[in-house]
Amino acid sequence: MTVTISGASAPGFDSVRAAFEAAFDGKPEMGAALAIRVDGERVVDLWGGVSHERTAAPWLEQTPSVIFSCTKGISSILAARLVQEGRLGYGDRVADYWPEFAAAGKADVRIKDLLSHRSGLSAPRESMTTEQIVDWDFVVASLAAQEPLWEPDTGYAYHALTHGWLIGEVIRRITGQSVGEYFHSLIAEPLHADAWIGLPEGLHDRVAHMHVGSTLATLIVNQAAARTPGVIDWSEQAMTLGGALDPALVTVDKDFNSPAIQSAEIPGAGGIATARALASIWSATIVETDGVRLLEPDVIAEATVTQSEGSPVWDVPGPWPRWGMGFQLDSEARRYTGDRAFGHDGAGGQVSFADPESGVGFAFLTNQMEAIDDVRATRIVDSLREILRSNRGAVGFA
Numbered sequence: 001m002t003v004t005i006s007g008a009s010a011p012g013f014d015s016v017r018a019a020f021e022a023a024f025d026g027k028p029e030m031g032a033a034l035a036i037r038v039d040g041e042r043v044v045d046l047w048g049g050v051s052h053e054r055t056a057a058p059w060l061e062q063t064p065s066v067i068f069s070c071t072k073g074i075s076s077i078l079a080a081r082l083v084q085e086g087r088l089g090y091g092d093r094v095a096d097y098w099p100e101f102a103a104a105g106k107a108d109v110r111i112k113d114l115l116s117h118r119s120g121l122s123a124p125r126e127s128m129t130t131e132q133i134v135d136w137d138f139v140v141a142s143l144a145a146q147e148p149l150w151e152p153d154t155g156y157a158y159h160a161l162t163h164g165w166l167i168g169e170v171i172r173r174i175t176g177q178s179v180g181e182y183f184h185s186l187i188a189e190p191l192h193a194d195a196w197i198g199l200p201e202g203l204h205d206r207v208a209h210m211h212v213g214s215t216l217a218t219l220i221v222n223q224a225a226a227r228t229p230g231v232i233d234w235s236e237q238a239m240t241l242g243g244a245l246d247p248a249l250v251t252v253d254k255d256f257n258s259p260a261i262q263s264a265e266i267p268g269a270g271g272i273a274t275a276r277a278l279a280s281i282w283s284a285t286i287v288e289t290d291g292v293r294l295l296e297p298d299v300i301a302e303a304t305v306t307q308s309e310g311s312p313v314w315d316v317p318g319p320w321p322r323w324g325m326g327f328q329l330d331s332e333a334r335r336y337t338g339d340r341a342f343g344h345d346g347a348g349g350q351v352s353f354a355d356p357e358s359g360v361g362f363a364f365l366t367n368q369m370e371a372i373d374d375v376r377a378t379r380i381v382d383s384l385r386e387i388l389r390s391n392r393g394a395v396g397f398a
Contacts, residue, residue: 003028006061007046012301012387019383020046023366023376030368031208034380035279039359040289045276051367052209064194064274065208065365066256068249069160070352071271073344075167076115076303076326077285077294078182084299087174090115090325094166095171113153114166116307116327119147121166122157124232127242130254133161134264138177140169141261149234149313156323157310158316160238161245164268167326174315180265190292191280195273198265207272208367210250210257212257215371216348235314249347250369269292269347275363282343282354283361300356303327304342335378337362337385351377358388 003024009017013036020034031049035042051059071186080168082088089113091292095102101109105117113119121143132138143162150157159166168179175182180198188195197261199207212220224247226235240247246255249269255261262272273281283289293304303325310320320330328334334345336353337360343353348369354361362384 003034003048005046005048007266009046010043012391015383016380017046017381022379024027024049027368028119029053030366032366033059033275034364035202035275036384037279037283037289037361039196040287041281053211059208062194062234063208063272064272065329065367066210067271067273067278067365068269068346068348070278070344070346070350071267071269072163072326073352074183074271075164075267076170077177078186079115079167079187079326080295080299080303082174084296094170098144098172103145105325106148106152109152111170112307112325113211117159118153118308120150120151120152121146121162122159123162123237127344128244130244133241133244134260135263139165155313158238159242161268164266168267178265187281187294191284191290192336193277193279193280195271195281197267197271199272200261204259204262207262210369212250212369213250213368213370215374216248216369219371235316256346275365278352278363279361282352284358285287286354287359304329335381337381337388349374349376
């Protein structure tokens with residue numbers, strides 16, 4: 001089956017386009033989009049495949065999809081902007097903004113601990129239901145009252161979903177806006193970007209339907225078989241919240257395919273965007289893009305100092321990511337186009353980042369979710385890196 005690729009790429013980016021086309025090989029039910037800006041100019045804007053594997057509806061120019069943990073990158077941009085404005089400090093105590101958080105020995109937990117997965121709240125001690133996780137007040141009250149799973153700032157473990165509620169509540173306490181409202185007013189609206197944390201009513205039919213690919217399905221089965229009965233797997237608890245979500249994060253019409261979940265503000269994983277919008281957001285963190293510049297170099301420098309790396313608290317196989325102030329940094333686990341790049345990837349193959357050195361804003365999104373060793377985005381990034389190394393000169397297109 002030949003997949004029709006639509007969109008455009010600037011001269012000199014042929015190998016990136018070829019890598020995007022190759023991502024569809026052997027995947028007739030896949031849809032995807034790729035957007036890249038360099039120095040604020042669009043150089044790649046491509047899409048193709050199907051947005052819904054059951055209906056074979058095509059992936060269109062304006063098709064958005066769930067971006068999963070790329071949402072953490074957006075939340076981290078929001079936090080960095082508050083730092084830039086002097087309204088937040090990475091070394092500040094969380095309880096100074098959110099007094100209830102001081103319960104159960106957390107009085108000295110810092111903002112940087114929340115952002116860099118060091119707060120000890122990677123998963124809820126008490127299992128949650130699907131109905132509970134769409135209730136913002138319930139979730140943040142539960143996390144504020146919870147005793148940490150380990151002594152904060154003595155190690156890290158990936159806060160797969162709790163990350164967004166934790167920093168999101170701090171953002172809400174400072175701004176008086178929900179994280180979705182603040183994102184819309186600060187970033188999405190000025191950039192005219194099709195991106196949301198909390199999808200508005202009437203847009204659900206536009207969103208690509210996410211489905212589980214063979215490698216992810218196999219991984220989930222193998223992980224389940226390896227668990228010890230009666231013993232909590234805290235990494236799994238972090239992903240499912242104890243049963244509120246499927247381990248794959250999507251099922252046919254539930255989890256992140258559910259309109260109720262998509263409408264809720266779940267800033268650890270629930271963002272929805274087009275690749276074009278996401279690339280524009282990351283571009284705007286480092287260079288003026290469509291009239292918007294989000295972060296200054298000194299704030300980026302502070303936000304990208306390594307906070308967590310190496311082996312985590314729970315026994316998770318490497319290679320392991322490297323984290324700054326919520327930003328996923330270049331590492332063996334996720335290579336970008338340079339060692340100063342920062343961003344965040346997402347479950348199933350999503351990748352988004354900015355590179356201050358090369359001026360890149362990048363986003364690859366797909367609705368066919370594969371396991372962590374998926375190479376689709378990796379090969380695209382590798383191709384882009386080679387182009388940037390050999391020749392930065394490429395004129396964008398209108």
